[in-house]
Amino acid sequence: MVTAQTFVGLLPEIVAFLFSMLVLMVGVFNPRAIGLTTGLAAFGALATFVVTVVLLAVRFEGSFFGDGYVVDDFALYFKLIVALSAFFTVLAAARWSGETGDAPEYLTLILSVAVGAMLLVSMRDLFGVFVAIELATIPSYALVAFDRSRRESAEGGMKYLLTGMIAASILLYGIVLIYGAAGSANFAQISLAFTGDLASSPVALLGLVLLVSGFAFKVSAAPFHFWTPDAYQGAPTSAAAFLSVAPKAATFAVLLRIFLEGMPEAAPSWTAVAAVLAIVTMFVGNLFALRQRNVRRMLAYSSVAHSGYILAAFAALQGAGVERGVQAVLIYSAAYAVMNLGAFFVIDLVGEEAKSYNGLFRTRPGVALSMAIFMAALVGIPPLSGFWGKLWVILAGVESGSVLVYVTVGVLVVNSVLSVPYYFGILRNMAFEEPVKGAEEPKGAGALKFSVYTLALATTLFAFFVGPLAALAGASGLL
Amino acid sequence: MITTITIFFPLVGVFLMLLMRTADERTTRYTALGVAGVPLLLVLYVYFAHGGDLGNALLTQGFDWVPSLGIGYRVGLDGLGFGMFFLSALLTLIAVVASWDVRENLRQYYAILFVAELGMLGVFAAQDLILFYVFFEVTLIPMYLLVGIWGDENRRPAAIKFFIYTFFGSTVMLAGFLALGILSGPNFSIEELNGGSGLSRAAQIAVAAPILFGLLIKVPAVPFHSWLLDVYISSPISTNVVLSGILPKLGTYGLIKIAIPLLPQGAEPFLPYLAAFGVVNIIYGAFVAFMQPDLKALVAYSSIGTLGFILLGIASGNAVGINGAVMQQVTHGLYSALLFILVGVIASRAGTRRIGELGGLADRMPWAGGLLALGAFAAMGVPGLAVFISEFMTIMGGYDAFPVLGVLAAAGIVLGAMYLLNMLRRVIFGPTERPALVEAGDAGPVEMAAIVPLAALLVVLGIFPSLLTNVQRPAVDLVLAAVGGS
Numbered sequence: 015m016v017t018a019q020t021f022v023g024l025l026p027e028i029v030a031f032l033f034s035m036l037v038l039m040v041g042v043f044n045p046r047a048i049g050l051t052t053g054l055a056a057f058g059a060l061a062t063f064v065v066t067v068v069l070l071a072v073r074f075e076g077s078f079f080g081d082g083y084v085v086d087d088f089a090l091y092f093k094l095i096v097a098l099s100a101f102f103t104v105l106a107a108a109r110w111s112g113e114t115g116d117a118p119e120y121l122t123l124i125l126s127v128a129v130g131a132m133l134l135v136s137m138r139d140l141f142g143v144f145v146a147i148e149l150a151t152i153p154s155y156a157l158v159a160f161d162r163s164r165r166e167s168a169e170g171g172m173k174y175l176l177t178g179m180i181a182a183s184i185l186l187y188g189i190v191l192i193y194g195a196a197g198s199a200n201f202a203q204i205s206l207a208f209t210g211d212l213a214s215s216p217v218a219l220l221g222l223v224l225l226v227s228g229f230a231f232k233v234s235a236a237p238f239h240f241w242t243p244d245a246y247q248g249a250p251t252s253a254a255a256f257l258s259v260a261p262k263a264a265t266f267a268v269l270l271r272i273f274l275e276g277m278p279e280a281a282p283s284w285t286a287v288a289a290v291l292a293i294v295t296m297f298v299g300n301l302f303a304l305r306q307r308n309v310r311r312m313l314a315y316s317s318v319a320h321s322g323y324i325l326a327a328f329a330a331l332q333g334a335g336v337e338r339g340v341q342a343v344l345i346y347s348a349a350y351a352v353m354n355l356g357a358f359f360v361i362d363l364v365g366e367e368a369k370s371y372n373g374l375f376r377t378r379p380g381v382a383l384s385m386a387i388f389m390a391a392l393v394g395i396p397p398l399s400g401f402w403g404k405l406w407v408i409l410a411g412v413e414s415g416s417v418l419v420y421v422t423v424g425v426l427v428v429n430s431v432l433s434v435p436y437y438f439g440i441l442r443n444m445a446f447e448e449p450v451k452g453a454e455e456p457k458g459a460g461a462l463k464f465s466v467y468t469l470a471l472a473t474t475l476f477a478f479f480v481g482p483l484a485a486l487a488g489a490s491g492l493l
Numbered sequence: 494m495i496t497t498i499t500i501f502f503p504l505v506g507v508f509l510m511l512l513m514r515t516a517d518e519r520t521t522r523y524t525a526l527g528v529a530g531v532p533l534l535l536v537l538y539v540y541f542a543h544g545g546d547l548g549n550a551l552l553t554q555g556f557d558w559v560p561s562l563g564i565g566y567r568v569g570l571d572g573l574g575f576g577m578f579f580l581s582a583l584l585t586l587i588a589v590v591a592s593w594d595v596r597e598n599l600r601q602y603y604a605i606l607f608v609a610e611l612g613m614l615g616v617f618a619a620q621d622l623i624l625f626y627v628f629f630e631v632t633l634i635p636m637y638l639l640v641g642i643w644g645d646e647n648r649r650p651a652a653i654k655f656f657i658y659t660f661f662g663s664t665v666m667l668a669g670f671l672a673l674g675i676l677s678g679p680n681f682s683i684e685e686l687n688g689g690s691g692l693s694r695a696a697q698i699a700v701a702a703p704i705l706f707g708l709l710i711k712v713p714a715v716p717f718h719s720w721l722l723d724v725y726i727s728s729p730i731s732t733n734v735v736l737s738g739i740l741p742k743l744g745t746y747g748l749i750k751i752a753i754p755l756l757p758q759g760a761e762p763f764l765p766y767l768a769a770f771g772v773v774n775i776i777y778g779a780f781v782a783f784m785q786p787d788l789k790a791l792v793a794y795s796s797i798g799t800l801g802f803i804l805l806g807i808a809s810g811n812a813v814g815i816n817g818a819v820m821q822q823v824t825h826g827l828y829s830a831l832l833f834i835l836v837g838v839i840a841s842r843a844g845t846r847r848i849g850e851l852g853g854l855a856d857r858m859p860w861a862g863g864l865l866a867l868g869a870f871a872a873m874g875v876p877g878l879a880v881f882i883s884e885f886m887t888i889m890g891g892y893d894a895f896p897v898l899g900v901l902a903a904a905g906i907v908l909g910a911m912y913l914l915n916m917l918r919r920v921i922f923g924p925t926e927r928p929a930l931v932e933a934g935d936a937g938p939v940e941m942a943a944i945v946p947l948a949a950l951l952v953v954l955g956i957f958p959s960l961l962t963n964v965q966r967p968a969v970d971l972v973l974a975a976v977g978g979s
């Protein structure tokens with residue numbers, strides 16, 4: 015039954031959706047009013063964020079639509095990440111999208127992805143999950159292909175579309191099989207079908223395998239990551255930044271909910287799968303990133319590697335490591351959002367060739383310092399944000415008490431070291447090389463710079479948020 | 494509170510340096526000098542006010558950081574770390590004085606140096622495992638930048654090699670810390686974990702292994718030392734002061750402060766190997782130093798060698814040895830900083846660091862030459878200088894625990910005397926054929942200002958070692974109680 019409660023529960027999505035429509039309409043009537051559309055979109059994202067904060071503060075909880083949609087601390091937390099990422103992305107996209115002349119459409123697409131991602135984290139029904147994932151993905155195809163001035167954009171968009179469609183069908187096939195085995199798509203009902211002994215139910219097992227494969231595509235876990243570098247390299251920078259953070263965090267969040275609510279009995283199976291995926295993903299992401307000279311492509315592979323780190327937290331969701339594992343996914347997602355958004359945004363300020371970072375410390379110290387902070391955070395140097403994410407993953411791994419997870423954590427440690435050369439390659443260029451001639455500060459990048467500096471500050475001071483975040487995660491609805 | 498202020502005071506310097514865009518070189522140098530002096534004054538105040546009772550951590554400050562995990566911001570000063578806390582402040586000041594070879598981007602140089610100082614001071618005051626690790630790593634990027642930007646032509650590979658090696662070591666160490674903290678609570682307070690906190694012997698061993706491994710890379714113990722030489726040789730003089738004086742001690746201090754007292758039973762089976770690592774360092778360092786044609790490389794290997802005494806003293810597990818090791822951390826920092834500065838001064842005059850091309854310093858640069866002899870005598874462990882006392886104590890302690898290794902370490906002193914005397918014979922005496930050296934004058938007033946305090950401290954501590962040992966003894970007794978009481 016739809017009551018007033020339902021509307022309150024859906025308020026963040028409603029606000030974001032209304033503003034996305036508003037931005038589009040304003041764009042139709044005032045196509046030249048870039049400041050107005052950007053301002054509206056940014057305000058919409060901020061309003062969404064505030065509404066979510068209020069819901070979190072009053073501890074709003076409820077489940078709607080026949081238990082298919084749930085609002086709890088866990089979901090709200092991820093909605094915060096999505097809304098805040100959308101806010102910074104809109105600001106960062108202001109200048110570029112203004113130049114294309116299609117700012118309203120671009121900003122609307124970003125808000126649409128945000129709506130899909132926010133719906134996704136609340137889903138408690140596999141079909142709802144599918145719909146929400148596609149709601150977030152279909153606008154993102156358009157986002158990737160949005161840059162008509164570059165051929166790579168169309169190419170990346172096409173690759174993303176094709177692989178994304180395949181992934182969607184695999185995911186849907188998995189969902190249908192699980193539905194067939196369990197007789198329901200609701201997580202609570204599914205958990206009755208997923209007992210410890212999966213071998214006796216080949217349909218459920220096959221469903222699980224396909225479901226995980228579909229999700230692996232979505233979070234770009236190896237070996238399902240091939241679309242990632244092309245799509246991110248082709249996409250406009252702000253779109254790549256947003257897609258690598260917000261929908262991905264939401265996908266991880268709902269995967270966590272599926273596993274913990276829908277198939278807790280089958281934990282030995284899916285933690286083992288997660289461990290193997292994590293190990294492969296970390297190595298693939300880092301080893302390929304080492305070879306990149308293009309910063310955008312390097313960050314794309316880096317995002318693959320970071321998916322691996324988060325998957326390592328999934329592997330730890332067993333034994334005494336469950337609570338810490340959930341915390342790890344939460345904290346890592348937030349930590350990754352601030353540092354990775356920032357790192358991508360700097361590309362729009364400086365350039366995507368590694369060469370263009372030469373001597374940046376001398377020519378533009380503020381931008382250089384911010385980029386240095388993002389790079390060091392991505393490596394996991396304390397006290398920056400990435401360190402706390404990795405710390406929590408390792409903590410969860412230690413607590414889980416499983417040998418396979420110990421190995422996974424060991425691989426994570428090795429990979430952190432492995433990632434030093436490519437992140438520090440940027441740092442080296444900025445600090446040690448001679449500046450390139452003719453590199454100029456882009457004009458009208460005030461909002462973009464605001465985003466970069468704010469994110470750099472958040473990355474640096476993340477240590478102060480860790481305590482509250484851990485407490486919030488501990489109290490989340492999942493546990 | 495005074496501890497926190499001392500640790501974070503260098504941040505004032507960072508901001509000043511970033512803000513003083515228009516300041517000329519002279520103003521910049523004096524400002525940096527002033528900023529670097531403040532932590533030292535604060536440390537000296539603590540020494541005279543509380544120097545006698547630094548057993549358990551004093552002047553502590555603590556608040557919860559992540560309550561559910563028992564992670565907190567806990568700092569305080571105790572006798573184990575105080576000597577190094579003092580030395581970090583002192584050597585940063587000396588490094589500022591000795592930064593005459595840094596000509597470009599001076600403000601940035603000092604800003605980065607101050608970030609490094611923050612990390613170093615923090616490590617020696619941290620009373621929480623996670624905080625210890627955070628400060629430990631805060632030193633890393635500044636050192637990477639200092640060497641990578643202001644070093645010599647081979648600086649970049651050296652800097653990244655240094656970074657990767659030590660980052661790997663410390664990450665492994667962190668895994669050990671996390672296991673220790675989780676298994677005992679979770680609780681990451683160093684003070685509360687003293688004595689092993691009821692972990693079984695097997696668990697302690699499993700946790701101690703990664704911690705010891707990570708710390709040995711940092712020291713570095715000999716098979717893991719290859720990062721050290723490149724980075725020592727490539728870095729500018731004033732970075733050398735900090736790099737050789739403080740950074741290896743992050744590793745040895747971690748052994749004394751964390752590995753031994755927190756995991757007494759876990760570390761125990763590794764102690765003979767630790768002692769063996771120490772003796773290998775001593776002997777290997779001496780032999781390789783003997784063959785170095787480059788004065789700076791000789792000093793670097795000599796530094797690796799004398800670090801071995803610290804390992805031996807720690808591994809002895811008795812009062813004399815550990816006291817010696819804690820003291821050797823400071824004395825090693827003093828003499829290696831002194832020698833690196835002198836090498837820089839001599840090289841700037843002679844235009845070369847090759848021992849074969851130097852000579853006759855006693856004539857041309859009597860002060861620099863004489864102080865080089867003093868530093869070399871200190872490194873040899875000549876009585877009357879501070880290193881003698883600490884080295885002698887580590888050998889005594891080491892001999893008690895591992896007689897054979899103790900004898901070998903004593904033999905290492907003879908080897909050390911051999912290559913150092915040989916170096917002095919060739920560099921200080923003998924004719925000089927270098928025209929550059931004939932023209933060059935002796936060390937100037939600024940250079941002497943960096944050199945003399947170090948030399949003076951080596952002499953003073955050689956005559957009155959109790960100035961240092963009295964401070965550290967109560968804390969060392971607590972370590973021994975933790976080890977014995979388990």
